[in-house]
Amino acid sequence: MRMDNAYVAKLKDLTVPQILSKHADAESLKDRVAIRKKSLGLWETVTWQEYFRFVKHVGLGLISLGIKRGDHIAMIIDNHPEWLFSELGAQAIGVVTLNLFTSSVAKDFSVLLNRFEAKLVIAQDEEQVDKLLEIREEIKNVIKVIYVDPTGMCFYNDAWLMSFKELLNSGKALDESEPDLFERELWKGKNKDINLMLMTSGTTGIPKFVMLTHANFVEMALKWMETNNIEIGDNWISITPTAWIVDQMWGVGVSVLSGMAMNCVETQATLSENFREIGPSIIITSSSFWEDLASIIRVKIDDSGFIKRKAYELGLKIGSRVVSRESKKESVPFYLRFLKFLFKYILYRPLLDRVGCLHFKSANTGGHPISPDVIIFFRSMGLNLKHCYGLSETCGIFQVQPDGEVKPETVGKPLPRTEVKITEDGQVIVRSPSVFVGYYKNEEETKRVLNDGWLYTGDAGHIDDDGHLIIIGRKEEITRLKEGEAFSPDYIETRLKFSPYIKEAVVFGEEREYVTGFICIDFGNVGSWAEARMIPYTTYTDLSQQPPVEELILSELRRINNELPKPMRLKKAILLYKMLDPDDEELTRTGKVRRKFIFQKYQDLVEAMYEGKKEIQVTGNVQYRDGHIGKITTNIRILDVE
Amino acid sequence: MRLRLRPCGNYKESYKEELPIFETDFGRISSLIGLILLFFVIPFVFGSYNLYVLNHVAIYAIAAVGLNILTGFTGQLSLGHGAFFGVGAYTASILMTRLHVPFLPSIFAGGVSTALVGLVFGIPSSRLKHLYLTISTLAGQLILEYIFINWESLTCGASGIILPKSTIFGFDLQTDRSFFYVIFIFFVIFLWIAKNIVRTKYGRAFIAIRDNDQAAEGMGIPIFRYKLISFAISSFYAGFAGALWATYVASISPEPFTFGLSIEFIAMIIIGGLGSITGSVFGATFITLLNEALSQGIGYLMNLKAFTGMVTIAPFREFIFGLVIVLFLIFEPKGLAEVWRIVKSSFKLWPFSY
Structure with a gap:
């Protein structure tokens, strides 16, 4: 079941937390699962109504700590429900958030937190808290550190630290004393407001902060909902770092608008197992994910017996023949189609089941160029793997191969309301309502990449005869x-x-x-x-x-x-x-x-x-x-x- | 409701969802197809002799499942299972001939009375373990055999009892086919019950006792009580199967319920796989079919001119029987159930091997 169009149309001009509050009141939606988290062997659920309650308590908890509209808070947090609660909670009261990489070292934190002027940090666990304590003298702006995972924290008697639970409790207490406060703060928000910032990857120098608005995310979500069959209750598995655009655009954008469920894995060690249990419906991930998966499959096949190996080789041969004929738009002979149908049940589906890719409606690879071989490899097995392209500055992926006209070497066509052009010197430029508003405190860079609504991506590329974009690489490289x-x-x-x-x-x-x-x-x-x-x-x-x-x-x-x-x-x-x-x-x-x-x-x-x-x-x-x-x-x- | 045939996308949100026997709908659908084949195709395709063999398979399987609960799951080796089988057979026969009790109550009474007898013979297990307990169950076997033969006023001794025609809800149970339905319905029900016993509190306690009885007691499992329960359940299965057998063959004497039958039951669960419900069924099938094949084969060989007068080849059957058990112990000590598990996991892991 898809989200009702009339209902979605009403959400268009709201902020993301406001949309969430609508869901929490909608009869058909409020008891459906919004977030799942694997814990002690079970997928614990959070419904839309509960989701909103958590967001409310986080928001009020922040207010009770003295955080005000317009302040900045940083998050050093893994893919857990608490990430979404705190992010939307902060945004609900007009606070801007930034996610840092949990793998960064203390020195990086100090530079980034000061540049971002963070007043509060939400940290994942003891490890992150330790790093922050190390640089405590350098980050005077930070008034409080909230930790999500209390494991090992019981001997830290420090007023600077506070558990996530305490934050929720103080939010709850404030809600009881001032029941209207949250609604008032929530509806002060405008969808042109900046809701979060993201770091650029920083291949050259220190990362810049990309400022994105609620409108950017809503617009991006609408684009995806128009071009993909996203149904309520479809599953997204949250595995890319929270500091990346991909999980942000899904967690804050698409999942909220489309009613998709976000799924958080138990630990990194159980990722592949949890991935298979959920069997996500849509995925966007880096090329290395697919490269790794392909090599895992090959190695495992090499280790299996004669019959299994031969069946795999034959199946792959048949699949790749069909795919190569289809991409050249030649007709596929009957016997090949029959064999492919047969192998769908003998090989492809069992294999996709084993690696958890059985239920993909669309699987996308972005970020880094990927070898066409990988795409052909997965497409041969009937997985709808497509190349896509996007940047933090465009609030995510704006360029996807349409179903049915997949060409392995291209990154496809633009999503609706997105214009893509090539400049004379071969640079890809893009204009759409989801393009960011600028870099934080970096007018110079903003001017360099933003011109008359056009974003200069810095990637070299060209558009082929079918209108598909081909990315060659970073222009300077x-x-x-x-x-x-x-x-x-x-x-x-x-x-x-x-x-x-x-x-x-x-x-x-x-x-x-x-x-x-x-x-x-x-x-x-x-x-x-x-x-x-x-x-x-x-x-x-x-x-x-x-x-x-x-x-x-x-x-x-x-x-x-x-x-x-x-x-x-x-x-x-x-x-x-x-x-x-x-x-x-x-x-x-x-x-x-x-x-x-x-x-x-x-x-x-x-x-x-x-x-x-x-x-x-x-x-x-x-x-x-x-x-x-x-x-x-x-x-x-x-x-x-x- | 969409079918979930594969593990991918089959996530569990509550412990209740972890309870079903089958992880995916694939298992449910294939067992449903199996049941349809069993009840609607096999009785009409197979002839009377084949149904006769199948009925025996099912009866022995019920008894073997019982023995597996006691031996395979609780770890108490019993050499008296053949006699327990006999107790059920005698109870049902006596009730039906002397007191004219109908078919259904008789076979259930067979099960219940055997459970009580089993409780009595389980009492030594409070003090005895391992070999000593085995010997005490052997004593049970011999005592019961003695009673079958010598309590003539009750059991008619060596001359045996001829049973009256069985009826169930007004239907005459005369043909192999009608008995097929009765036997296999009970077979399916008892299998289902056994499968559930071993994955509940009781089954887990049994397994704990088998693996380490002192540790089990330390964990708070009253081991004597659970051993007795295990004896009772096991004997109930044996007695029920015996009662079914008696009504099916319609005449009994003490002769079949010897030590040899007990050994055959042990062979079934060893070949099938100790500690496996499906294994018991495989074992019963294997032994029954082997028995049939051997007796047919020997009969054929004995009539051949070449063998007449040379040697007597009647013990050949026992020889093969022993050989099969030894071969299984050497090559697949975990039994046919393990073979089945390997085949199944090979398909589950397809197209990888791990």
Whole structure:
């Protein structure tokens, strides 16, 4: 059952918490499940009515702590119902929120909290509270820290800290003494108000804060509801970090407007199990999710028996033939269609069931370019996997492949009320009601990207004959070889990463004769590959330098090279002796490669690949999780791929 | 209401939803199809002899389920199950011939009386464990056998009892087909009850006693009471099956209820799988079919000219029987139930292997 159109039309000009209050009063909706959270083996539910009550108590609790309309609060919180309660609770009383990454270190918090001028922080657990206590002197603005998970907190006798439960209780007490207060505050809100801010990924420098309004989220939700069959009670599983746009646009936008249920997993360790139990209806996630899933499937198939393996190979062959014919708009012969129908029940559906992808109406991959192979892989199995494209600045995904005209290499067509154009120098620009209002306290940057309602995305791309957008990569990253041939490192890297044995790849070649790259092996998959062949190894470093592993990766690289255009082929490669790590600043917190930084850090290695050396000795610093720095000295061989 | 055939998307919001026997609708639908086949197809497709064999399978399966509750779940090995089977058979026969009690009350009385006898023979379990308890149940077997033969005023001794025609709700139970329905309805009901016993408080207590009786007592399980309950339930199943058997074959004598029958029941649950309800059914099926095949095969061989006068091959049956049990203990000690579980999980895990 879909949300009633007339009802939705009435919600259009409201703020998100106001919409929630309407749901809490709507007979048909108030007792339906809004949020589910797995806890002690059961999916505990929160109905729309209860949801609103929590939001109300959080809002009033904040007021009782002296937080006023227009103040800012920050959240360092995982995907739990408390995240939504506090976010909407704050927004209900006109407070702007910002989510920080729970994996960030204390130093980052201090910079970001001060820039954001946060008056209060809602932290997940003891770990986050400890980080905040460490920088307490630097964040004088923060009057209170609320912690959600009370585990291990009983000996912290500090008036600066307060549990989420106490917050709810003080909200409840205020509600009893002043019953009208919340409604008054709630309806003061306008949908043009800023409701939350998001950090940009910060591949270059410190993250900027993207200011988004209620109207942005409502508009984005309407776009998705118009183009997708989203029904009340459909399931969304909240697994991307709360500091990303994806779960924000769903938790704050689409789920509230469409009546979809948000599902929170028990812990990271139970994610795949919980994912399968819920069997989400729609998902938008990063390309690495699908890449990982594809390699998990392959590895598991490799481990299974002869019949299962052959059935899988045959099924995949049939599927990919059908998909390639369909994408070329050729007719599919009857026997193929019949076989595909047969394998739907023999292979595809059981397989999708095992990985929890059985109930997807639409599955989307965004963020980073993904190898078309991955898309074809999943589409062959009947999963409606589509490439989509969006930014924090546009309040989420605005570009999706329409059903029935999926082309693996494009990111599809714009959603309704969205205009997309290409500038003369090949940059993608976009205009729609869900484009953000500006960066917080950064007029200069705002002016640079916002012009006459058009957002300059900074991505290079072009529009093909069918009107599909093709993204080539970050505009500043498109580079040329010495001979002048253009190549996109992203393009090569995503194809390399499709190999189950390659976790990360960084490609160089700007102003050089040929392309070279660093390869980080996938420790889990290569490890089990080595175990199966009785190759002993100790650490990541050791495994990555084993001659048989080099052979394995070389054969993978040669295979992938064959699929690449000539100038883009990898000539030399190095198996890096450590994983790229955000703690070493090699990746951003969102997992994007900081290519320039890596280039500088490993310049010796890069140069060695162009000097024709066979081997190079390196002494690398490795920062351990506890902060202290160790040294590694190894000889690294340079692999000749071609 | 949409069917949920696969585990994906099958989330539980309350403990009540965790209770059903079948996790998904797939199990429910396939058992429904199985029941339809059982009651509406098999009786009309199979001939009289096949139905006769099937009826025996079901009767032995009921008894084997009972023994499995006692031995497989509670860990109390009983060598007297054959005699308990006999107690039920005799109770029903005596009630029907002497007191003209109708069919249904008689077979239930068979079950109840055996449960009482089982309680009596379960009393030693308060003091005895393991081998000693086994020997005491063996004593029970011998005592009961003695009573069957020598209490002639009640049991008619070695000459046996001929039972009158059974009727149920006015229907004559004469053909194998009509008995098929009676037997299999009870079979399904008793299986369902047993399945539920072992996953409730009682079953869990039984399993706790089997795994470590001292720990179980430490956890607050009154082990003597639960052992007696287990004996009673197990004997009820045996007695009920015996009563059904007596009314089905319509004449009884002490001869079948020997130590050999007890051993056969033990063989059923070992081959089927200790501690598994479905295993008991597999075991009963396997042993009954093996018995039938062997006696047919031996009969055929004995009539062949080549064998006449050379050696007597009648003990061949016992030989094969022993061999099968030994092979099972070596190659699949967990029994047919384990084979079934492996096959099932292979399909559940399809197309992966873990």
